[in-house]
Amino acid sequence: MTTLLNVEGLRAGYQDSIVLQDISLSVNQGEVVALLGANGSGKTTTMRALTGLIRPFGGKITFAGQDLLAVEPHKRVDLGIALCPEGRQVFPNISVEENLFLGSFCKRSRPDRKQTLDSVYSLFPKLAERREQKAGLMSGGEQQMLAVGRALMSKPTMLLLDEPSLGLSPKMVQILFGAIGQVARSGISILLVEQNAQAAFAVASRGYAISMGRVTASGTITELTKSGALQSSFLGSHQPAATA
Amino acid sequence: MSLFWQCLVDSLLLGGLYSLMSIGLSLGFGVTRIINFAHGEMIMFGAYGAYFGSVLLGVDPLLSLPLVAILVAVTAAVVFKALIEKVLDAPHINQILLLFGISLALQNVAAILWTGDARSVSTPYSLTAFEFETLLVPHGRVIAFATAVVLIVALFCWLRFSELGRATRAVAENGQAATLMGINVSRMYMLSFGINAALGAATGAISAFLLTITPFMGFHMLIKAFAIVVLGGLGSVTGTILGAFALAFAETWVSYYVPEGNGWAEGVAFVVLLCVLIIRPKGILGQAVAVH
Numbered sequence: 001m002t003t004l005l006n007v008e009g010l011r012a013g014y015q016d017s018i019v020l021q022d023i024s025l026s027v028n029q030g031e032v033v034a035l036l037g038a039n040g041s042g043k044t045t046t047m048r049a050l051t052g053l054i055r056p057f058g059g060k061i062t063f064a065g066q067d068l069l070a071v072e073p074h075k076r077v078d079l080g081i082a083l084c085p086e087g088r089q090v091f092p093n094i095s096v097e098e099n100l101f102l103g104s105f106c107k108r109s110r111p112d113r114k115q116t117l118d119s120v121y122s123l124f125p126k127l128a129e130r131r132e133q134k135a136g137l138m139s140g141g142e143q144q145m146l147a148v149g150r151a152l153m154s155k156p157t158m159l160l161l162d163e164p165s166l167g168l169s170p171k172m173v174q175i176l177f178g179a180i181g182q183v184a185r186s187g188i189s190i191l192l193v194e195q196n197a198q199a200a201f202a203v204a205s206r207g208y209a210i211s212m213g214r215v216t217a218s219g220t221i222t223e224l225t226k227s228g229a230l231q232s233s234f235l236g237s238h239q240p241a242a243t244a
Numbered sequence: 245m246s247l248f249w250q251c252l253v254d255s256l257l258l259g260g261l262y263s264l265m266s267i268g269l270s271l272g273f274g275v276t277r278i279i280n281f282a283h284g285e286m287i288m289f290g291a292y293g294a295y296f297g298s299v300l301l302g303v304d305p306l307l308s309l310p311l312v313a314i315l316v317a318v319t320a321a322v323v324f325k326a327l328i329e330k331v332l333d334a335p336h337i338n339q340i341l342l343l344f345g346i347s348l349a350l351q352n353v354a355a356i357l358w359t360g361d362a363r364s365v366s367t368p369y370s371l372t373a374f375e376f377e378t379l380l381v382p383h384g385r386v387i388a389f390a391t392a393v394v395l396i397v398a399l400f401c402w403l404r405f406s407e408l409g410r411a412t413r414a415v416a417e418n419g420q421a422a423t424l425m426g427i428n429v430s431r432m433y434m435l436s437f438g439i440n441a442a443l444g445a446a447t448g449a450i451s452a453f454l455l456t457i458t459p460f461m462g463f464h465m466l467i468k469a470f471a472i473v474v475l476g477g478l479g480s481v482t483g484t485i486l487g488a489f490a491l492a493f494a495e496t497w498v499s500y501y502v503p504e505g506n507g508w509a510e511g512v513a514f515v516v517l518l519c520v521l522i523i524r525p526k527g528i529l530g531q532a533v534a535v536h
Contacts, residue, residue, distance in 0.1 A: 053420055077426035089421040091414050102414050105407070106426035154426065 004029045004158055004189050010059035012049040018057065019045040021213035027158065032190040034204035036197055036230060042213040043193040044086050047162045051083045052076055064157070077106045080157035084164065088147040092136025096127055099135050099146055103153030113153065120149040123179050141172035148179065158189045165196040173199050197230060246378040251500045253381055259492035260389035261450070263396055263485045266469035268443030270484040273473065274416045275436035278328065281343035283469055284462025285350040286441045289316050290448020291457045292358060298365045298452070305365055306391065309449040313442040320441030321434050328437070329430065347462070354459035365452045388450040395446055396485070403481070412436055416479065464510070471513040475520050477530020486528050491516060
């Protein structure tokens with residue numbers, strides 16, 4: 001298995017507060033990896049550093065063998081890395097279909113956007129029904145489908161999902177993770193940030209537990225659940241957790 | 245009754261010009277969240293461009309309009325890159341001071357280069373008019389209105405149907421999400437500022453045969469454009485057009501029906517501005533823009 005994404009010693013934060021102390025992780029080609037942890041542990045900050053929305057203080061990020069930090073944020077999509085951000089961040093006054101077209105703005109994905117659009121519509125039939133509607137007028141679950149669909153429109157080799165289950169009904173979480181599973185089976189690598197560990201375990205094969213900006217445990221899902229590392233990561237235990 | 249119809253026609257024609265005058269300001273603000281207080285000077289440079297085109301080269305203002313608009317837009321984009329981009333994240337007061345500073349500098353550069361003399365462009369259609377019984381419709385105003393309509397429709401089509409137009413709307417709604425789509429946000433800022441300038445310059449080029457040209461003509465046009473944008477709702481391009489017609493109607497009605505109304509009409513913009521800020525700060529169609 002080849003490594004697609006590799007993060008080493010990442011340190012990042014905002015102005016003078018450091019959120020990420022030392023994050024190292026890797027995602028292989030075709031793999032689904034979960035990033036688990038409590039509120040404020042640094043999951044979203046990791047995602048923002050990967051996509052360039054914030055500039056890290058230190059550390060290394062390589063994607064498909066390329067130094068990602070040397071690439072301007074808006075050019076990272078062209079390399080095949082797409083983020084579905086926390087809180088969906090769809091364009092509220094723009095129609096569903098146009099939101100999706102915006103997802104394929106980058107040169108690499110623009111030529112065959114019609115085909116990609118069809119595949120997104122078959123993944124989320126609801127979006128096809130609502131194509132003319134303004135995105136802001138849809139329910140939270142539909143907006144989340146749109147956010148995932150929009151990220152897929154760039155034809156990524158790696159999809160970053162930041163808390164897709166946030167604020168959704170259990171039924172909607174089920175539908176959404178069904179679709180995420182389908183995306184994973186199509187060969188796209190996924191790095192998934194979740195607080196809903198149960199939902200994450202349904203699709204992920206490996207995971208990292210993070211707490212206070214550090215990786216506290218890593219391993220396969222079975223190893224993580226057995227070791228109790230997750231509990232301590234979520235409940236904020238100060239005892240050093242065993243690395244599985 | 246004929247006074248009523250004359251007033252109606254005048255309001256409509258003025259509304260077209262006002263729409264063009266303020267739509268660039270509205271678009272520029274919607275995207276960059278910076279109010280271009282040098283907008284009036286872009287109008288002024290457009291007017292001088294058309295004037296010199298006409299006087300030195302004998303070119304009609306309508307023909308020189310595209311070239312003048314492009315020249316002003318490119319210059320504005322350079323100024324944006326060199327100066328304005330540096331204050332994008334600065335407090336609003338810094339942005340306002342910088343833009344006002346640029347405005348004052350440009351006014352005085354124009355005064356040094358071309359003196360403060362008032363000028364005007366005469367064209368074959370400057371002094372002629374359509375006459376319907378007692379109704380008088382000047383050709384120049386009709387041509388200005390038609391030009392404004394063409395440019396505004398072009399802008400709407402560009403925003404609605406082109407790839408970059410769609411990206412512009414995306415940046416206006418959510419800059420970070422737009423970055424995630426692979427859109428170069430700082431380049432889109434520069435582009436929308438350039439379009440803002442081009443529309444200002446176009447307004448100047450068609451004002452060249454309607455109004456008197458001086459280095460300081462831009463300021464009161466800025467005030468009116470600003471009142472219109474606030475009235476329509478900051479960031480709403482459709483609202484801006486409603487606001488433009490509302491101000492045009494109010495001004496024309498005041499100048500026709502209020503004794504000594506011509507003088508009072510110039511103050512209507514200020515009254516409108518005050519009333520909107522007190523009664524409905526988000527304007528007719530504006531989305532609430534919370535700034536912390």
